[in-house]
Amino acid sequence: MKIAISGKGGVGKTTLAGGLARYFAETGGRVLAIDADPDSNLPSSIGISIEEASKIKPLATLKDLIAERTGAKPGTFGGTFKLNPRVDDIPDEYGLEFKGIKLLTLGTVPKGGTGCLCPESTLLRVLLRHIMLKRGEAVIIDMEAGLEHLARGSTESMDAFIVVVEPGQRAIQTAHQIKRLAADLGVEKIFVVGNKVVDDGDRKLIEDGVAPMQLLGFMEQSEDIREADRKGVSAYDIGGEFKGQIELIAKKLREII
Ligand SMILES: Nc1ncnc2c1ncn2[C@@H]1O[C@H](COP(=O)(O)OP(=O)(O)OP(=O)(O)O)[C@@H](O)[C@H]1O
Numbered sequence: 001m002k003i004a005i006s007g008k009g010g011v012g013k014t015t016l017a018g019g020l021a022r023y024f025a026e027t028g029g030r031v032l033a034i035d036a037d038p039d040s041n042l043p044s045s046i047g048i049s050i051e052e053a054s055k056i057k058p059l060a061t062l063k064d065l066i067a068e069r070t071g072a073k074p075g076t077f078g079g080t081f082k083l084n085p086r087v088d089d090i091p092d093e094y095g096l097e098f099k100g101i102k103l104l105t106l107g108t109v110p111k112g113g114t115g116c117l118c119p120e121s122t123l124l125r126v127l128l129r130h131i132m133l134k135r136g137e138a139v140i141i142d143m144e145a146g147l148e149h150l151a152r153g154s155t156e157s158m159d160a161f162i163v164v165v166e167p168g169q170r171a172i173q174t175a176h177q178i179k180r181l182a183a184d185l186g187v188e189k190i191f192v193v194g195n196k197v198v199d200d201g202d203r204k205l206i207e208d209g210v211a212p213m214q215l216l217g218f219m220e221q222s223e224d225i226r227e228a229d230r231k232g233v234s235a236y237d238i239g240g241e242f243k244g245q246i247e248l249i250a251k252k253l254r255e256i257i
């Protein structure tokens, strides 16, 4: 199962990605969690301490690795480099192991629209394609907010997109935009998780608003989740209702995919 988690800023993408990674790892699967947000915070959502997380070097910043694999000379933008660098060892060599999850942090890729042909983005693109086509684990990608990541190349081989939506028209509109862009990439399976819901009115607002996209379930507005973020720990470890809600979402996902 290879899923990308997307949605408007602050809706709960990272909270869901961390929860699902923990649940799939706990229930016996191997999980590759990919932090594709330059403003990386998936580690703490998974449960990795802030101190450990601060030691993670994002792949896009590993200049020696990028130079070695692509043949690009560091600092020489515009020079020639390999378009098909070797990447098969990267998940195991550079992934951080935590509770059955292998975490890869991508870091910031130089922007430049869909045609950006720099060594860093080439390496990451080839790596993601390798992971999608050749790796056997469940893959969960925590995306950055907005739509830029939907540019062709990084998420085209996903099985599904999960769009996180909070009760409000802006998050709902973003979900529809993501659905259209994902369809352009050939990804037809777009599911929605409603987050920060307080009551049945919120549930209905989301359900009606995102139709005909299929809902996987809801995460409720919760003091536990806020508390986890304040402490820099995973909501999954705090207990409360969150774990149960993640379990329902994950089971539904397994059923469908
Ligand atoms: N159900 C919830 N109840 C209460 N707080 C929540 C809930 N879900 C998320 N939050 C809080 O909302 C904030 C944003 O959550 P999160 O980082 O998961 O969103 P995001 O979509 O990944 O954000 P970004 O777009 O910045 O990457 C965090 O402080 C998080 O703790």
Ligand SMILES: [Mg+2]
Residues within 6 Å of the ligand: 013, 014, 015, 037, 041, 142, 143
């Ligand atoms: Mg996030």
